[in-house]
Amino acid sequence: MPRLLLVWLINTAALFAIPWLLPSVHFSNLFAALIAAPVLGLVNLLIRPLLILLTLPVTVVTLGLFLFVVNGLSFWMASGLVPGFTVEGFWPAMGGALLYSIISWALSTLLLEKDDEAA
Numbered sequence: 001m002p003r004l005l006l007v008w009l010i011n012t013a014a015l016f017a018i019p020w021l022l023p024s025v026h027f028s029n030l031f032a033a034l035i036a037a038p039v040l041g042l043v044n045l046l047i048r049p050l051l052i053l054l055t056l057p058v059t060v061v062t063l064g065l066f067l068f069v070v071n072g073l074s075f076w077m078a079s080g081l082v083p084g085f086t087v088e089g090f091w092p093a094m095g096g097a098l099l100y101s102i103i104s105w106a107l108s109t110l111l112l113e114k115d116d117e118a119a
Contacts (some may be wrong), residue, residue, distance in 0.1 A: 003112070010111060011037040014103035021099055024092035025079075032084030040078040040100075048074045071097040 008108035016033040018025050026034045051070045054058065059066040079085045087093045 006111065007108070008037055010107045011041065011104050014100050014107060015040070017103055018099050020097050022092060022095050026086045026088075026089040029086035032082060036078060036082045036085045039082050040075065042103045043074050043078045043081070047077065050097065066096070068094060071101070 016027065016030070016034055027036070042062055047055050048070060051073065052067070055066055055070060059070075072090065072094035075097035076087050076090065079087040079093070087096055
């Protein structure tokens with residue numbers, strides 16, 4: 001259970017850092033970021049696979065680059081579900097999804113690898 005809490009905090013920190021890097025993504029407060037992290041996880045778990053399946057022909061033709069669009073749509077959809085989390089359009093959603101992936105990957109690599117070595 002502590003690892004799940006750490007992953008949630010890492011994802012929340014990554015989400016909360018995005019407005020400083022991308023001014024068209026906003027959080028009204030820290031609570032919105034705390035809620036947005038699991039909502040984004042649920043969107044990625046439940047809806048993103050369906051979007052990938054529906055857009056598979058386009059994804060194959062673009063050699064997988066269309067997955068960036070699917071990630072951006074998932075990010076934008078999560079912002080529509082969480083009050084206090086706003087993304088001002090499609091391109092900011094694409095940038096936010098890319099930044100979110102990079103920041104959460106970097107933080108997970110730094111923090112979770114040390115946790116795995118201790119176990």
